[in-house]
Amino acid sequence: MTITDDRIDYGALEEGRHVNYWTLDRTLQREVARIYTEDELEWARPRLESFGDLVGHTVADNADVIDDHGPELEPYDKHGEIQNRVRYPPEQLENERLVYESGIVADAFEAPPGRDEPMPLAYNLAMQYLLCYADVGFDCPVAMTAGAALVLEKFDDGSLESYYDGLTSRTYDDLIEGAMFLTEKQGGSDVGATETRAEWDDDAECYRLTGEKWFCSNVDAQGTLVLARIEGAPDGTSGLSLFLVPHELEGELNDQLYRRLKDKLGTIAVPTGEVEFRGAKAFLVGEPENGFRQMAEMLNLERLSNAAASCGLIGRALLESKVRAGNREAFGKPIDQHPLMRQDLVDMAVDHEAATAFTMEAARLFSIRERAERAARGDLEIPDDRLEELETEGEHAYRLMRLLIPIAKARTGRMAVGTASYAMEIQGGNGYVNDFVTNRLLRDAQVLPIWEGTENVLSLDVLRALDREAAHEPFLEVVEARLEAVSHPLIADSAEAIEREFQDLGTALATLATKDGEYAQLQAKELTHYVFDVFTAALLLGEAQRALEGQRDGCDGGEPDARLALVARRFVDRQFGTRAARGLTSGDRFALEHFDAVVGYEPVDPATLDRPETQ
Incomplete structure (x- = not known):
């Protein structure tokens, strides 16, 4: 195909596969260049290009296999004993190794080779965006791993350092993944209705949880964060504490049961299940009865990840549409020469530009705030005369991002569904068939308005940001x-x-x-x-x-x-x-x-x- 600084010839492609998604997405390239500093951009460009090539080839190929042969749960062994085993296809394990070892999480928390500081979290979000050209489902564990690392970075007193090291590892064999279990049957979006209880165990020197969680994505993660109520704590969100609940401890399963995996419409790569805590060992994160505020820090990143995922999926749906319209002929010429199709593609492209610009601006603000907090904690070497300025910048960025992040998540999730649906229509009958990727794009897109808060919940959060943060x-x-x-x-x-x-x-x-x-x-x-x-x-x-x-x-x-x-x-x-x-x-x-x-x-x-x- 022809890719020059002048124009991309999409008609030379057969499909949006075996290409470099970074090279083809000049919208993302421009936004990354806008929000990164000069030295960040110089370091990031070749790595994003390499990652775009990896996702466009191996990861995308594996994603189709995983969609047909996803993770399976084996809760009991042949003797009827709980084993909580999730069996993954080899293609998924390959994707995990390749993606995590590309630094998708690690580089935003620990200085990567060739740099004195970690990359901004906007780098993690740009990589998630590219990953979602191939697999929104796999991006869910990636996003939660970054989110759990962020929570431990902010609130852990050092007692959970080994878990932080695992979440931010560049070596797959040392890596642990993160998760957050919030939803309960009686609560849903009303987190304050949480009924899971935490009781201190003197002998084990930890808390033990009893209760159940109803939607638990990445169910077998070793770095799972859970909200629960300590005995005597008040009702509502103000009485919740945050705990880390490992899948296993010293080779022994924790006291919990993975009852079943949800039979979902899409996002097959991430195993989502029901978990019953039966006295599971849990380690308090941060201060007691401060769990909801601490989890909100993770939720901000998760919502941005959701928006980045939406933009990536929109990008892939648009790419497939451009390719199909460029090489399918009807009535004697490619269909992208017909006026109605031209108008549709133009408006889809403008939507993609809008969603990406807004999301990356929110990511820029998020990165500013996190860098200011790292500097205040002494995690970065910043001259004293710059610290006060950074603090002011961080406060301004926080107030604005609190407004923009729920809006980014709400709007882009809805746009992803509409774009994926019309991309299926452009493919014609093939788009409705499981053999073609638009089928999966639409199934995966349907979860994006739901994950991390529905549009109604997010709209109410906008009101809270206006009221509480002005x-x-x-x-x-x-x-x-x-x-x-x-x-x-x-x-x-x-x-x-x-x-x-x-x-x-x-x-x-x-x-x-x-x-x-x-x-x-x-x-x-x-x-x-x-x-x-x-x-x-x-x-x-x-x-x-x-x-x-x-x-x-x-x-x-x-x-x-x-x-x-x-x-x-x-x-x-x-x-x-x-x-x-x-x-x-x-x-x-x-x-x-x-x-x-x-x-x-x-x-x-x-x-x-x-x-x-x-x-």
Whole structure:
């Protein structure tokens, strides 16, 4: 196939397989270059390219086998004794070794070879994004391993150091995986209803858990985090403590039963089961009755991982659609030459750009906050005169990321389902058949709006971020600053439209602050999407402005490029445009005129574009 700086020829591919996903995803390349420092980018680029090649070949091939022959649970041995054995296909064990030894978790926690500091957690998220081109199910254990490591890094007093070392190991034979068991039958999203109990055992010098968890992904993980209530603790989330519950201790099974694996629609690679604690040994993490706050730190990363997974799946679905449309002929020409298909692919590509830009910006903020905390703990060598500045940056980043992370997860999960569904349609009947990857993409995508909180739960969390962290303050400052920096005539009209929407959003935020709680909850989901649309538009317009000025993140410079101006204009028009007769009389030929630029990444000379007419 042909891959140049000018345009990608997708018609030269047979399918989105045996390719390098990093090389083909210029959207991710651009966002990584935007959010990494110069030295981080120099170190990361060749490794992300290598990882994109690994995922596009071996991992993707293995993922299809695993989907047909996934993990199986053998709870009892032939004598009827509990053994809690999960049997994995060899292809899954190969994927695990290759992916973990690529540094997907380790490099974000311990300085990798060639660096004095760990990579930002945004590096872990970029690798998860690429992994999800192949297997969203496998990404779940990867994400939880990183999440469990983050919790121990923040809250462990050193007594669980061996588990942290296992979670962050670069050597597969020394690696342990993480998990978090939250859901109980009677609670669901209401974590405060947790009934699992923890009782201190003087003889064993640890706590013992009794109770059951209903949805336990990566069920046999050695580094599992569990919420439980110590005797005498108050009801609700304020009375929960966090525990590490190993699969086994010194070669002996812990006192728990893996009752069964869930018969799921998708994400076959991750074994999800029901666990019954029967006096299982458990080790307190951090302070008692502080478990929910500690678990929330992991949940922030898990939600970002979910958003990165959604973006990766969208990327794969879009790639399969571009390839199919580029080489399937109908009525005498490839179907990507037909106007309706061109419009569909353009809008799918713009969705991909929007989801990735928003998610990577949230990842950037998350990384800033975590670096500030590591510096405050003394884990990084930072000059004293820089510590106070880092602390301020970290606090600002935290308040904004608390707003953006639940929004990223809510919006991208829903976008993944829609994109995967239409990618199946583009394949025709083949897309509905299990032999073709779009079948699995849609099955896997359906869990993304559910994992780590449904859209309703996330929308309520948005209200909490606005109330408790006053997250609207940094949000309004950042959007205003981005819009003020936009000046190029090719995007001026779009910027003016977003400025109006930004003012309206500010009014909406002020109005909701004066209303009763029920009314605010009623509007929470609409607010969540409104914030996403305005923030994403400001992001894309800012990136378009830099590209129009010849600035390319991670490069010494380049020719002015109007491709992102087209993407930003299309996003703004789709989300906020109002057209008479539903646009049928508008004369809009955007998808026909700019298909190669938006879909094929072809650069655009700004001089060839006219300022768009206001609709």
